[in-house]
Amino acid sequence: MNKPLAEFIGTFTLVLFGCGSAVIAGGDIGLYGISFAFGLALIGMAYGIGHISGCHINPAVSLGAVAAGRMTISEAIVYIVSQIAGAIAAAAVLLMIASGKADYTVAANGLGQNGWGAGYLGEYSMGAAFVFELVATFLFVTVILGSTGAGAPVGFAGLAIGLTLVVIHLVGINVTGVSVNPARSIGPALFAGGAAIGQLWLFILAPILGALISGFLFRTGMLDIKN
Template identity: 80%
Template sequence: MQKPLAEFIGTFTLVLFGCGAAVLAGADIGLTGISFAFGLALIGMAYGIGPVSGCHINPAVTLGAVAAGRMTIGDAIPYMVAQVAGAIAGAAVLLMIASGKADYSLATNGLGQNGWGEGYLGEYNMMAALLFEIVATFLFMVVILGATGANAPAAWGGLAIGLALVVIHLVGINVTGVSVNPARSIGPALFAGGTALAQLWLFIVAPIIGAVAAGILFRTGLLDGEA
């Protein structure tokens, strides 16, 4: 149970601190601060639980690793269950903390949930959201597989991956709030409900498409992190 437990803790941390930055401190730190909160949370966990589980903390990344031939589907299933559970727990704790402020309203302030369309941040349409999430997750997975390849300098892998997540957020927060991670989207959406839950499918499907596509490229040798 060591690996699933590590994935639970890592995903819990990502949601609590990443989404927490948006909900609890967004007005003070802005989009740049929120972007770094997600990236720094990932960097911390990469070095904290990376030696235990590899620090996927993302079902799309786990499926990308399967597609790349670095993991079996049997090993992936406990990872993904733990990741989703960790994200839900992180969102639950965040909601309890946020609710401690008198003027907090889940309906008004949200829980860092992802979305698109009228009334959501930059009000980009569904096709823009779908394209961004597929492409961003694809590129994110390329960084992950490359930075953890046999010839990559192991000590720098977590930093490279975390900084990639920062850049993705800097570009994409106004588009979708940035998912690139089905678990990160599932946790807040379950509590926010409504539109967040209705739009959740995109933040499950798109990251999986992007990550698996990158994994296939590595497996076929077109991009080979093991060369």
């Protein structure tokens, strides 16, 4: 149970501190602070649980690893269940904390849920949201598979992956709030309800497609240093 537990804790940490930075401290730290909160949470978990489970903490990453031939689908399913459970638990804890402020409501203040369209951050279109999530996840998973593969510098994967997540957030927060991680989207959406649930499909489908494309390129040797 150590690997599923590590994935649960890692995803819990990412969602609690990443989404929490937006919900609790967003007005103080802004887009830059939120971006670094997500990236630093990932860096911390990469070095904290990476040696246990690989620190996927993201269903798209696990499916990308399956596509790359580095993980079986049965192993990925166990990871994904743990990741989604960790995200839901983190969203529940974040809601309890945020609700301790008298003027907080999920309807008015949100829970760090992803979205697009009228009334959501930069009000980008569904098409723009889909393209961003697919391409950003493809690049994110490419960094993950490349920095953890044979021939990559030892000990720097966590830093490279975390900083990539920072850059992705710097560019994409106003587009979708940045998912690149179906579990990260599922947790807050379940409690936010409404549009967050209705739009959740995009934040499941686009990241998975992006991850599968990256994994396929590694599996076929197109991005494999050995070939």
